[in-house]
Amino acid sequence: MKRPAGAFAMGVEVLLGLLIGAAAVAVLVALALSLLMQGELKSERAATGEALATLFASRLPEYPTPQALEETASPSLISGTVDEVLLVPGSASDSLVERGWILSPAGRGMWVALKMPGSGGVPVLLTLGLALLAAGVLLLAALAPAYMSRSVTGPLRAILADVDRYLPGSSALSASASFGDLVRQLTERDRDLARLRAEAESRADEAEERAAAVVASFRSAVLAMDPAGALVLWNPSAEALFGLTPGDARNPFPADRGEACGKLARILESGGGSGFQADTEMELGKRDGRRVLSVSVADSRNGFRAILVTDVTALRNMERRLAEEAAMAGLGAVSAGVAHEMGNTLCALSGFIDLLARGHSDRRTASILAEARLEIESAQRMISSFKGLGSPWEKPGERMSVSSAVESCFRVCSDTGAVCRLDPDPGPWEVVADPVLIQRCLLNLVRNAQEAMPGSPVEVSAAVEGRELVFRVDDRGPGLPAGIDVLGMPFYSTRREDGHMGMGLAISRRIASLMGGSLSAMDRQGGGACFELHLPLADRPRKE
DSSP states (O other), X not given: XXXXXXXXXXXXXXXXXXXXXXXXHHHHHHHHHHHHHHHHHHHHHHHHHHHHHHHHHHTSOSSOOHHHHHHHHHHHHHHTSOSEEEEEEGGGHHHHHHTTOEEEEEETTEEEEEEOOOOOSXXXXXXXHHHHHHHHHHHHHHHHHHHHIIIIIHHHHHHHHHHHHHSTTOHHHHHHXXXXXXXXXXXXXXXXXXXXXXXXXXXXXXXXXXXHHHXXXXXXXXXXXXXXXXEEEEOHHHHHHHTOOGGGTTSBOOTTSHHHHHHHHHXXXXXXXXXXEEEEEEEEOSSTTOEEEEEEXXXXXXXXXXXXXXXXXXXXXXXXXXXXXXXXXXHHHHHHHHHHHHHHHHHHHHHHHHHXXXXXXXXXXXXXXHHHHHHHHHHHHHHHHHTTTTSOOSSOOEEEEHHHHHXXXXXXXXXXXXXXXXXXXXXXXXXXXXXXXXXXXXXHHHHHHHHHSTTSOOEEEEEEETTEEEEEEEOOSXXXXXXXXXXXXXXXXXXXXXXXXXXXXXXXXXXXXXXXXXXXXXXXXXXXXXXXXXXXXXXXXXXX
């Protein structure tokens, strides 16, 4: 009695052989049907050709002509039912018949010869293909059982025989149970892998969200680029600074989108490659909106690039103010000493003038002495105003109307010959300022403008703009060689070879700061430079 496992293996071999044999029989039947159909089609094509030749011959006149035949057969030629039609003499009929033409007598010794469309090479190829397929299937039917016995069922019989040797009579059951256990273990393993994959993806998503939250919380602009130079990541600060949009993802950095983008693009083009690092600064704007940004760039070994852009404007302004305060503190100490000595001298001169006035009573001498006394008093007020340049201003000045403050422009223009343009209606505004310091600041600015281009006109204007009183000095010189931060530093001068100490703009800037205002500079449209003194307006005066 055969074991169940051996019977099963033999059944598989027999079933495979039967299936391949059935496929071979089906292919042979299809080949036979194809041959039969080709014969029938050939007979039908010949019968149709004879009928058409007879029909064409019957419709020809008593004296047939090729033109009449062409008109009669035209519909069949156009539709493709007939391939070609000829009117030939009886002497040529035999040769045409041998070449497959179909003939019918048309009278007067002429014959109608037509040629039906051929079946082409498709039936021949189909027949050849079916024949090759049948041969292949038959060969497979002959070889497959032996291959199965040698490669599949033979080893299976050997395995089952070894199992039956240790567990007689239960080889099939043992194999079935082992296979079931294996399937169950693989299923459990697959479930464990799926669970671990889900947990890993969850942890990765959480880490990515935490990293994105940290990057988004940075006040500095953070950007990341792939090796091709396309943006892959940026935070809200970078979006606000460079004007980025969601459409910029996976695209090159937009170098033409504003001043900040253009300057950062030039920094990025300055280097690259594995391990590249750059720490530099770029400046945006030229007036009060000036910003200083620190840029740090680092490239990884695989080509990714990280960019950190930090706003260090406040730090640089603090450093500048500290430097100015240190310079102005020394200037204040010197000014206090000079003011003390000059004050003593002016007091002595005032006393001598009083003595001279007692001994000379004529009108001309009295007038000259009165003018001298006025100049000494003006110098004393100037010295008194400059005592506080190096230290905080304890008394911010007197409250005055804008019209009174604007009178300083008249005096400066009168003394220097500058062109004065004033707002005709400054309104009922007031400022808290010192008129002597305003006049001194404007005088420094006008003299600088006249020295920049001797002989060119200088314009001084005053107007209320928003919540500020703005004094503007325009010249036609070569423009600004540097920003106001550099020009306003103490002892900095572009004309040091001409004996200039570089204190005019430093003093003017200090005066503006003491009165709670600011001094700005820019290139003038059309050529030249423009300096502006901004003083904040006080509340409107009370109505009396």
